[in-house]
Amino acid sequence: MEEIASELKAMLNVDTAFTIPVLGGIEIAESVVITWVVMAVMLLFAICMTRNLKVENPGKRQLILETCVTGLQNMVKGIIGEEGKQYVEYLVTVIVFIGISNIIGLFGMKPPTKDLNVTAGLAVMSIILIEYAGIHAKGTKKWLHSFAEPVAIIAPLNVLEIFIRPLSLCMRLFGNVLGAFVVMELLKMIMPAILPIPFSLYFDVFDGLIQAYVFVFLTGLFIKEAVE
Amino acid sequence: MLRIDINLVFTIINLLVLYFLMKKFLFKPVNNIIAKREEAIKKQFDDADEAKKQADETKKQYEASLADAKEESAKIVQEAKDKARVEYDRIVKSADEEVTKRLQKAEETIAEEKAKSLRAMEAEIEGLVVAAASKVVGEKVSVENSQKLYDDFLAEMGEK
Numbered sequence: 001m002e003e004i005a006s007e008l009k010a011m012l013n014v015d016t017a018f019t020i021p022v023l024g025g026i027e028i029a030e031s032v033v034i035t036w037v038v039m040a041v042m043l044l045f046a047i048c049m050t051r052n053l054k055v056e057n058p059g060k061r062q063l064i065l066e067t068c069v070t071g072l073q074n075m076v077k078g079i080i081g082e083e084g085k086q087y088v089e090y091l092v093t094v095i096v097f098i099g100i101s102n103i104i105g106l107f108g109m110k111p112p113t114k115d116l117n118v119t120a121g122l123a124v125m126s127i128i129l130i131e132y133a134g135i136h137a138k139g140t141k142k143w144l145h146s147f148a149e150p151v152a153i154i155a156p157l158n159v160l161e162i163f164i165r166p167l168s169l170c171m172r173l174f175g176n177v178l179g180a181f182v183v184m185e186l187l188k189m190i191m192p193a194i195l196p197i198p199f200s201l202y203f204d205v206f207d208g209l210i211q212a213y214v215f216v217f218l219t220g221l222f223i224k225e226a227v228e
Numbered sequence: 229m230l231r232i233d234i235n236l237v238f239t240i241i242n243l244l245v246l247y248f249l250m251k252k253f254l255f256k257p258v259n260n261i262i263a264k265r266e267e268a269i270k271k272q273f274d275d276a277d278e279a280k281k282q283a284d285e286t287k288k289q290y291e292a293s294l295a296d297a298k299e300e301s302a303k304i305v306q307e308a309k310d311k312a313r314v315e316y317d318r319i320v321k322s323a324d325e326e327v328t329k330r331l332q333k334a335e336e337t338i339a340e341e342k343a344k345s346l347r348a349m350e351a352e353i354e355g356l357v358v359a360a361a362s363k364v365v366g367e368k369v370s371v372e373n374s375q376k377l378y379d380d381f382l383a384e385m386g387e388k
Contacts, residue, residue, distance in 0.1 A: 014231060032239065046250060050257040050258065053257055056265075089255045121239030124236070
């Protein structure tokens with residue numbers, strides 16, 4: 001039992017992949033390195049798929065690409081509305097990034113979203129984008145005024161929301177992925193073959209994609225609220 | 229287990245880099261091509277509309293010219309008919325005139341002939357009368373006498 005606990009703890013720990021020997025050593029976490037892998041995969045996919053696109057008679061490859069890209073864009077646009085069109089591309093990037101990050105456990109890598117740094121980074125980006133969208137759409141004065149709506153007395157709560165929203169986004173994603181990771185590691189310890197398959201389908205694939213969708217859905221919703 | 233450090237900044241940098249890479253290499257080309265296709269489709273529709281409009285116009289023109297041609301042909305036929313009628317009338321009239329003229333001439337000829345034969349007969353009868361009278365009156369009758377007798381006779385006959 002002790003052994004399992006210590007092993008699990010070792011698995012849960014976010015290792016330092018390497019240290020850059022400047023400024024007293026900058027520790028680069030494993031999750032960041034895996035993020036690079038995900039980025040490389042996405043970039044390669046994008047470059048390979050967008051080679052010689054045609055206006056007329058698109059090939060199968062191009063049709064699949066167009067369906068995927070426009071489908072995701074339309075999905076996000078449906079959440080965010082017409083006013084937030086310029087944020088669609090970022091949100092699509094994020095949903096694909098989180099989706100790949102969450103299911104990368106299938107390929108034997110630790111999901112980067114298991115690291116609080118990554119989910120916190122995503123959440124910080126989200127809240128910056130939300131508030132930026134609010135300021136961009138309404139102007140600074142109106143944006144500040146929107147904290148005192150519908151009545152001035154709830155202004156502290158609205159200000160608090162600036163911190164609560166990213167915190168909930170960050171922790172939801174982190175908790176889900178970490179929990180799924182723990183469950184999967186335990187299952188793999190009990191029985192490495194067959195048994196993890198259905199659980200992996202649920203925890204890695206289903207839950208991973210759902211969490212990616214939820215993250216983007218909530219961010220989109222907040223942006224929509226901010227620009228209205 | 230939970231650590232929040234400089235890696236958060238790296239994550240944000242990573243995200244921004246990923247966003248710009250995706251924007252440049254995925255969204256821009258794909259959305260570009262879709263926009264281009266939509267434009268091409270719109271252009272094709274416009275072209276089709278234009279072509280249809282032109283075809284309609286051409287059809288209208290064609291129909292108008294067809295109607296014109298029909299009218300023209302009807303006019304030509306009418307003219308030809310009129311001309312033919314005039315010609316016919318003229319020919320018939322001239323034929324009539326000819327006939328009348330000939331008839332007149334024939335009548336004249338006949339009358340002339342008649343007069344001529346009448347004169348011949350008169351001469352004959354005169355001879356006969358003179359012969360008969362001389363036979364009746366005898367040899368003694370002179371030419372003057374016989375002439376007088378003949379005239380009397382003629383007068384008598386004419387009165388009758």
